Amino acid sequence: MRSNQEQPYYNQPYDIKNCDAEPIRSISRIQSYGILLVTDIEMTKWFHVSENVYEELKSTSLTQFLLKFLSPSELQDLTSENAWKPKSINLNKKSYLLIKHKDGGLIYLEFELEAKPSEHEFNEALQSSILSISNSPDLNIFLDQVLEEVYKITDYEHIMIYEFDQEFNGLVIRERRADHRPSYLGLKFPASDIPEQARALYFEESIRTIADVNAEQLIIRNNNKETPEQGINLSKVHVRGVSPIHLEYLKNIGVTASFSVAIVLENQLWGLIACHHTKANLIDFKKRNSLKFLSNFISSNLKNLNREEIRTKKLTATVNQQEILFNLLDSKNLVHSLIENKPNLLDIINAKGIYLKSQDTSKGSNHLISQEKLDGLVNWLNEKESFDVLAYNKSITVLPTEIYDDKMAGILVIQLSENTKDYIIFFREAQELEIKWAGNPNKTKTFDKEKGRLTPRKSFEKWIGKTKNTAVPWSDEDIELAHLIKSEIRELLYRKFTELTILNKELDNAYKSLESFTYTVSHDLKSPLRAIEGFTQILAEDYQDKMDEHGLQLLGMISNGVDRMKQFIEDILSFSKLNNDALFFHEINLKNFIFEIWKDFEIGAPHAQLIIADQLPKVYGDSRLMHQIFSNLISNSIKYVSKGESPLIRIDCEKDDNYSTFYYSDNGIGIPVKYREKVFELFRRLVSDNEYEGSGIGLSIVKKAVERHGGEIKITDKNGNGSKFIITLPTNKKTLDFLDRK
CATH class of the missing domain: 3.30.450.20 (PAS domain)
Structure with missing residues (x-):
């Protein structure tokens, strides 16, 4: 052998x-x-x-x-x-x-x-375990009870609950051990102890057993x-079988048998129940199945306990938040209401300082960061793709050297608007944090030439490390609250101040020019165009036999040019009416509405395909403007289809209490990143008339129609060819009442 x-x-x-x-x-x-x-x-x-x-x-x-x-x-x-x-x-x-x-x-x-334990007794023990854990009133008691019940099932000497941080270092937050076993409570084990491919296996098989090293x-x-x-x-x-590196690791820690059970929370590996024994000990099939069941039960209960803890924190934050919003509605100063008044946003999110940039106004509180570095930070954020919330607790790893400051080691950024590049930024200072490790994390593995492989560390004695340029990490609750703040500000605060200011400036300029512009288009351009069209028809009908082929071609070119000019004028008129005409808001069944628009395009594009999500919500809007939005988008998708392909359009949606976000995508020629804002400008075209005909007004109409509903439109990345538009539109009358006041 x-x-x-x-x-x-x-x-x-x-x-x-x-x-x-x-x-x-x-x-x-x-x-x-x-x-x-x-x-x-x-x-x-x-x-x-x-x-x-x-x-x-x-x-x-x-x-x-x-x-x-x-x-x-x-x-x-x-x-x-x-x-x-x-x-x-x-x-x-x-x-x-x-x-x-x-x-x-x-x-x-x-x-x-x-192994053949009494199945009757074992099932009763499992049932008793579940009942005991179910009665645990809070997280700490719950975890202690888990340790006891796992011990009853397995009889292992050392049972630990191990919670992963964002970098997958594992902190021992609870343990049950025999007196002869060393304590690891409060110590961290580096992520390299359980490498990435080993963590991934826990999603396929939640239990790993090693019977005898x-x-x-x-x-x-x-x-x-x-x-x-x-x-x-x-x-x-x-x-x-077991990796020789891991076998040596277990021997070094004084273990003969081990098993671990995954704890999965919200599809993430939250932690492990890690168990050690100093004698050979097989966890058999029946026990494994019971532990799997217990693992799922633990994950479910942990989720509920976590939610309860978050709910309690949210309740305190919500009380402060509602008072801030109440003060803001009666205030004319956004900055004062959010960061200078009491309570303010620092009473919702635990941070050292805050900085608000809103249009041409900026204001900070409780920080000592220079304006030059703050401006640099804002410019750095402006270069990023659209986002809702960003969080770093070690910003030195992402910020340019000239921007970084120890006072902004931790940054939590809420993007209020991608268009106006406005932000709320929370700061946490760098702290020299003590971390207690189970052995030196810088010496987890070394290469052994004799063995021809890596060999793990031999010491698991407490080793105290200190972090630099690192702030206390932002918790999941902090990030969730940041999303909540953005949502509330978007509805009640930000629109009241920034959009009102921007819209008033735009309307003031637009109304002054559009009236005379529309008159010129309607009368000065349409009349001579009708004359050209009439004379062209006379030439075509009465003098056709007197023209050679080249003359007839020129006549056809004139007719085509007239048709395009007429369409161009109609597009300009449509755009001008967007600002002037009164709007009539009502509930619209958007799925049926879009399918009615689609009928107008099916005849000319029989191979085109439209796929709409089943649960497309109703929206409140003006039918005429809604028609402009989707007819122009569909027209562009059909017109700018990639060569050799049939147009394919998909419309999906996500809904919250006030707005619906629509995802409109196609398989056309796409829009490069650097042109994604410019394409909404009037008369802006990315391709020549020789390739694709068009006026350069369609997307301007779409953007204006969306904004008149108080919504936003932007272009984002899409897998494969084509374009993907993200459109927000109001879903209830409350939002529209706010728009009416605006």
Whole structure:
């Protein structure tokens, strides 16, 4: 038999000096308490098997091997596509539990040594565990109860609850241990202890067990006569072997057996229940299933307890927020209401200082940052793509050197408007924070030339590190409150001040020029154009036989030019009416409304396709302007389709209490980033008339119509070809009443 030292640990090469590259899904070992057999889907041939039955399987057929411990009917059940319930079998005078699962085109059979506790007693213990945890009134009591119940199920000596930070360092926030085990409570374990690929596995299999670090692992042998179409993937195999780096890590920490259970919260790996034992200890199938159930139950309860904690914090913030909004409605000074009055935004979000930039006004409070650096920070934000909230607790890693200041090590930024580049910025100063580590995090792994691989740290003694240029991190509650502030300000505050000012300036200038402009277009241009059109028709009808082919071509060009000029004038008139005509708001079933518009385009573009989300909400708006918005967008999508493609338009939506956000996308030629603001300017075109005809007014009409509804429109990135517009429109009468007052 080939020795373990001669057999590579992995069936693929990797960078042995990079722990994150270790291919742990395809390790060529299993743990000693089991057997692994990998076959094709029909189970007529085998590809891989653990060495403890390799010789036996080589000397017989796969079917004959399986019939050693299964009856013909059981074998038929095993090879069928029906769900397989793990079954007790006897093989080579040992009792195993036979577990089956499928991955791609392979069947994985695990034979796991079977423990036989009283199932009745165990189920009662699990039921008791769940009832006990359900009665936990707060987070700390809940976590302590979890430790006790996991101990009852597993009898492990050292059980820890380990919460990940944003960088996936794990802090031990609760532990239950035997007296002879060292305490790690309050210590952090660096993220490199559980590298990224190991964390990812917890989403596929929430429990990882290692029964005995001192037992020699069994080699997975290949069938040299058969080659599978896909590589082996041990992600869901419980007897999967253990990385030699991790085995050494566990030995260094004084552990013989370990298991860990994932705690997943909001689709994120919140933490682990990490368990250590100084003797070999197998967590069998039934216990694992119970722990999986318990893990889901813990995640659900933790979510509820977390929400309750957030709800309590929000309640305090909401009281202050409502008072701020109440004061703001009666105030003429946005800055005073938000950062100078009492209470102010610093009473909602825990920060050292605040800075508000609103149009041409800026004001700060409780900070000592120079105006030059503040201006630099605002300019840096102006260069970024549109966002709602940004949060950094180590801004030195993202800010240019000339901008950075220790007093802005932590920044939480709310973008009030992408168009006017206005922001609320909260600051936290850099602090020299003490972090207690389980061993030196700077010496987690070193390369051992003799072993030819990385070797983990040997000490887990408390090591105190200090951070520089780092602020206290912004919590999820801080970020959620920032989003809430933006939402409230958008509705009640920001629109009252900034949009009113901007709109008044625009209207003042527009109204002065549009009246005379419209008159000129209507009379001075239309009349001679009608004359040209009339004379062209006379020439075409009465003198056609007297013209050669070139003359007729020129006449056709004149007619086409007249038609385009007429359309151009109509577009200008439509644009001018957007400012002058009264609006009549009412509830509009937008899905039906858009389909009616679509009928006008179907005849001319029979291959075009429109896909609208099923739950498109009703909006409050003016039918004429709504028609302008969607007819111009659809017209552009059909007109500017990529060569050789049929137009495809998609409309999706997200709704909140006051506004609906529509996502309009197509598969056209797209709009480069540097032109995404300019395309809304009057007469601005990105392509020549020779490529695509147009007036350069359509998107100006769309933008003006959206803004007259108090909404916003912008262009964002889209996967693949085409353009993606984000449009916000009001969804209730309350918002429109506010617009009417405006």
